[in-house]
Amino acid sequence: MSTLYLARNPRVAARMLDGEMMIMSGRDSTLFTLNRTATILWQSADGSTPLDRIVEHRICSEYDVPASQALNDAEALARELAGHEILRISNEPIPEPAALGGDRR
Amino acid sequence: MPVRVNTSDPEFLRILQQGYAGFVSGSAHPEIDFDVEITPPLQDEPDADVEVTQSGGSWRLRRGDFRAEWEPSRRRGWIRQTANPFAIDSVLRIVHSLVLARQGGFLLHSASAIRNGKAFLFAGQSGAGKTTISSLAPSDAILLTDEISYVRRRDDGYVAFGTPFTGELAKVGQNVSAPVAALYLLGQGAENRIDAVEPAEAARSLLSNVLFFADEPELVQAIFHSAFEFVERVPVSRLTFAPDARVWELIG
Numbered sequence: 001m002s003t004l005y006l007a008r009n010p011r012v013a014a015r016m017l018d019g020e021m022m023i024m025s026g027r028d029s030t031l032f033t034l035n036r037t038a039t040i041l042w043q044s045a046d047g048s049t050p051l052d053r054i055v056e057h058r059i060c061s062e063y064d065v066p067a068s069q070a071l072n073d074a075e076a077l078a079r080e081l082a083g084h085e086i087l088r089i090s091n092e093p094i095p096e097p098a099a100l101g102g103d104r105r
Numbered sequence: 106m107p108v109r110v111n112t113s114d115p116e117f118l119r120i121l122q123q124g125y126a127g128f129v130s131g132s133a134h135p136e137i138d139f140d141v142e143i144t145p146p147l148q149d150e151p152d153a154d155v156e157v158t159q160s161g162g163s164w165r166l167r168r169g170d171f172r173a174e175w176e177p178s179r180r181r182g183w184i185r186q187t188a189n190p191f192a193i194d195s196v197l198r199i200v201h202s203l204v205l206a207r208q209g210g211f212l213l214h215s216a217s218a219i220r221n222g223k224a225f226l227f228a229g230q231s232g233a234g235k236t237t238i239s240s241l242a243p244s245d246a247i248l249l250t251d252e253i254s255y256v257r258r259r260d261d262g263y264v265a266f267g268t269p270f271t272g273e274l275a276k277v278g279q280n281v282s283a284p285v286a287a288l289y290l291l292g293q294g295a296e297n298r299i300d301a302v303e304p305a306e307a308a309r310s311l312l313s314n315v316l317f318f319a320d321e322p323e324l325v326q327a328i329f330h331s332a333f334e335f336v337e338r339v340p341v342s343r344l345t346f347a348p349d350a351r352v353w354e355l356i357g
Contacts, residue, residue, distance in 0.1 A: 011322045012326075013325065013326035013329035013330060015308075015329065015330065015333050017304050017305045017308055017333060017336075018303060018304045018305045019305075020305040022305065022308065022309070024312070024325060024326070024329040025325075026320075026322030026323075026325045026326060027320060027322070028320060029317065029320065029325050029328075031309060031312055031313070033305070033309070
C-alpha cells in the first residue's frame, strides 16, 4: 500500500457543534455529519501528514483494532470522503491552497 | 430592502400592487432597480428548474418562465418573464436570499408571527403545518408570513420581517418586524408540546429549511456559518401540535 496524504477541500464549510462535525459541500450544498473516525481524518488532513501516521497516532490510540485493519478502513473512508469532495487525497504531500476561510472549528 | 420595478405594462403593475399590498411605497432610493419586460411564454425549456449563476459581477437567474440578470454594483437588473406574477416573486425571493447571505441572514421556509413584541418562527417543509399554525394564530398575534420568513442579523441578535411571499393561506404578511425570540421546528401530533432539540440537530434542521439557490461556494459557506451562529443565539425547539388553537398558549 502506497503512502496516502489527505487535505481538506477548501470549498467546503465545516463546523464542530456539540461534538458533531458537520460539513457542507460548496458544490451542491449537501450537508454531511461525520462520524468519529471521519472527524479524526478531517481534523488531521493537513496535506503533509501521511495517513499511516494519522492512523497510528490518532485512530489506533482510540480504537482497539489491529493497525493494518485500521489503515485499510481509514483509507477506504478517506477515499469515500474524497468521493464526496470533502477531502482531497494524493500519493504526494498536498500543498495548502488559498483557503476560502470555510473551516471555523 | 426597497426594490423598484419598472414596467410599461399597467396591468402587470396593477397585479403587483395588489399582490404586494402593504409592501408598496414610493421609495426614491431603491436598493435595486429592475426593468421588467413582459414576453410571450419562453419556448426553450418552459419547465426548466431554477438556475442561479454568477459571472463577471452579475447574477443570472433563469427558470422556465423567466430570465433575469442583476448587477449588484450598479444596483440594476432586468427580468424577462410572462405576465405570471409568480415569476417576479421567485426572482425577488432569489435576489433577497443572495443579499441576506452576505449579511448573515437568510430566507427560511417558515411561518412567523409577532406576539408580545417578539417574533416566533415556525419552520418546516410543505405539509409540516406552517399554514395551519398561521391560521390558528390568536387575534393578538401579527402574522409576518405563512411561508417564507425574512431573517436579518443585527449586532444584538436576529430580527424577523414581514414578507409578501405567501403560501397556501395566500395572505400577505404585515410589513413590520421584531427581534426573533425562538425558532420552532414544526411537527404534527396528538397533543401540543414543546421538546428540546440538540444544537447539532437544530443546525441541521435550520439548514434544511433555508432557501438558497446558488452553488457559489463563498455564499454557501456564509449560509452554513450563519445557521450555526443563529442556533447559538436563538433557542430552537420542536413544536408538536394538534390542529388546535390552544397550541398558541405555549407561544409567547
